[in-house]
Amino acid sequence: MIQTLHAFCAVAAGVSFCYMLHALWRDRDDPALRYLCACFGLSATSFTLLVPAVWVRMDGLLGVPNISALLAMSSVTCLVFGQQIALQYWTHPPAEARRRARRRMAVCGLVLTAMAVLFTCLDPSVQRPRDFSVYYGHSPYYFAYLVLYISVYTTGEVIIARTAWRHARATENVYLRRGLRFLAVGAWLTLGYSAIRIVNLFGPRLGFDFSHRDEISWVFGNTGSLLTMLGFTFPGWGPRLSLANRWRANLLRYHRLYRLWATMHRAVPEIALFPPRRRIHDVLKLGELEFRLYRRVIEIRDGQLALLPYADEAAVAAEAEAAGRAGLDAAGVRAIAAATAIRTAVDRRRAGLPPRQKPALPAPAGPPGADLDSEIAELLRVSRALSRPAPATHKPPTPTAPPSPCGARPVPRPDDEADAA
Incomplete structure (x- = not known):
């Protein structure tokens, strides 16, 4: 089931990427659209790499066991920072947004470097496409790696959720308001993924084990990701949906x-x-x-x-x-x-x-x-x-x-x- 969910999310992210790329083609000077295109591309990459067949294929292509884990988590880290930057351009003047974007990109670069170093020290030689986190959870290097990743991921999602919800109440554009609310709910939902990961991380050290519940974390994470995709794209296609509903209502009334x-x-x-x-x-x-x-x-x-x-x-x-x-x-x-x-x-x-x-x-x-x-x-x-x-x-x-x-x-x-x- 989880692999099917990964594949579905990969397809949804790919469709969102194409949609946002088309919007960027019409408005090439919008920096928020550029970051959103990158985010959806990274999202599609991360979900695709989580499919076991793709995971094994990528490992064989690069010659490094479980390199897909590092690539997938690095993609998620980048897209979390990218989503924050896109929101900055939506909610701040261009000069202020650029300043905030540079600061976040610098932090993202440091996090990616630290993750790569910790992954190299881990030396994950046994290929585990289905239970990588559970299998290597005992390693102190992976513990530090996952603490860093979960901390950045959770902090980023909280920032996204709070920013989106606060500005949803301030905007008068109904489609933007709904999109921001979808985005906020999706970001809050992904915290379920973080919570289960944290429990699995510290549980063995505290005498209890919830590793058998690891798959539930993906339900929270993937569902939240789908809602964030919906939130970022809804302001663009929401008005068309309203026009379609209006046309359908007129057609029914015409024949009645x-x-x-x-x-x-x-x-x-x-x-x-x-x-x-x-x-x-x-x-x-x-x-x-x-x-x-x-x-x-x-x-x-x-x-x-x-x-x-x-x-x-x-x-x-x-x-x-x-x-x-x-x-x-x-x-x-x-x-x-x-x-x-x-x-x-x-x-x-x-x-x-x-x-x-x-x-x-x-x-x-x-x-x-x-x-x-x-x-x-x-x-x-x-x-x-x-x-x-x-x-x-x-x-x-x-x-x-x-x-x-x-x-x-x-x-x-x-x-x-x-x-x-």
């Missing part, structure tokens, strides 16, 4: 309004600017969605306005009063009244009854100050009310003359199309 629109179009065919030839064409057409959704709302309102003189005002008033007594709110009462007006107007028009010259009902409209989203929500409530069975008191008038088709081909009913399909 079809039944109401079709009712309007069968009664008043001239409302349609671009009437679909068949329902399937309306379903498969995905372009210009916002325009088509806007047109659908306008055409439904035009249909309501055209049918208003035919509506049975007494039936509308009675249904609205009944809805109020049933405890519906103002929006629900308006939806019931509008659905009753449409139902009675269609029946009266089909029966050939003449329209009223001065209808007493107000022109159809949403709540005061409504925007397009409120209009759509109002019409969806009307559509649901219209789809319910007509009340028992509703008696369609007897036709006195054949209805006028107005020279337009009616839109198929949704139920008919479902049967045909």
Whole structure:
């Protein structure tokens, strides 16, 4: 399982590296992007080296047993410093960020040198790609090596977590704020890796052994790393995700309004600017969605306005009063009244009854100050009310003359199309 997790994290880091490299190509003067590219490249390298097959292959290629351990830990050390530097460029003026970056790079160089010296003194001649830390935990050189590595790693993650969380509360950019919070949570989560490593390091010297729990440390470390990748990249692709969600919501609302629109179009065919030839064409057409959704709302309102003189005002008033007594709110009462007006107007028009010259009902409209989203929500409530069975008191008038088709081909009913399909 852990090896699969290493491989998954390596792929995720590689994808993040390519994404950040593309961002750097568009904005080559951004130093934070340069450091983030390096961080994701180092992350992909470290996770790849932890895969046993790659570990053994790299050792054979360089001719040094377990050199992959040093390379992987050195990569993690560099990326921890690189992440701190990237945050400095996000949160400080360029001159101050450069000064802080130089200081961190100097410390990183000293740490890497010390790790290399301690690893050489360890002389890990027995290749242990799966349990390197447990196998060499008794060595004083490895003890010093791991104390140095865990201290730098833990300190760096605490700095990252605190910096990200503090600035997440200060920024007004919602995507940057979420990204920083993902980053902070991921950094705090990696401390579970540090805690288990410290316990495994000092446990044998204090008389207890938790080496059999070593794999749990990787769950904390890898999960935290995935969240930090998400945090650093989210400000870039988060807005696109919101646009995709908006498009999906508009698509659902557009098709949920079809039944109401079709009712309007069968009664008043001239409302349609671009009437679909068949329902399937309306379903498969995905372009210009916002325009088509806007047109659908306008055409439904035009249909309501055209049918208003035919509506049975007494039936509308009675249904609205009944809805109020049933405890519906103002929006629900308006939806019931509008659905009753449409139902009675269609029946009266089909029966050939003449329209009223001065209808007493107000022109159809949403709540005061409504925007397009409120209009759509109002019409969806009307559509649901219209789809319910007509009340028992509703008696369609007897036709006195054949209805006028107005020279337009009616839109198929949704139920008919479902049967045909």
